[in-house]
């Protein structure tokens with residue numbers, strides 16, 4: 001196992017992640033401007049874990065007739081850089097040097113359009129279900145790797161989606177243990 005965290009990202013792609021097809025991304029307006037990490041949650045259908053639907057959603061291949069909820073969202077063009085599944089598996093959709101479409105209307109310390117300068121990580125989960133230990137383990141690992149490779153992401157620049165889109169977004173929710181996560185990063 002490679003222990004030097006600097007060696008685990010190659011041209012924006014994590015060596016430990018499974019790569020998944022996605023064309024929901026574009027260029028960052030300012031190249032190499034990567035200074036914020038945003039934690040999210042997602043589950044499709046809501047509250048169900050383990051299916052192929054998140055991967056299908058980010059690939060633009062969600063089938064609207066599969067579930068009533070999918071009818072409302074299947075045309076949305078969104079993505080994240082990473083997804084961490086309940087068993088800790090890490091899936092990467094977009095290279096870190098590219099802009100993924102995860103934050104939407106957002107603002108951090110007065111700067112809007114957080115997609116421009118952030119990395120987005122989706123945890124498979126909900127605001128109310130405790131995340132798994134395997135997810136925390138993977139999240140802590142990838143966060144350390146990301147912080148080593150993109151040193152502008154300091155501890156104070158790791159936030160929830162709710163922090164940059166208050167009133168509009170609630171994820172990762174009260175189920176996310178920020179204290180445990182931050183302690184393990186320290």
Ligand SMILES: [Zn+2]
Nearest residue numbers: 040041161171
């Ligand atoms: Zn979110």
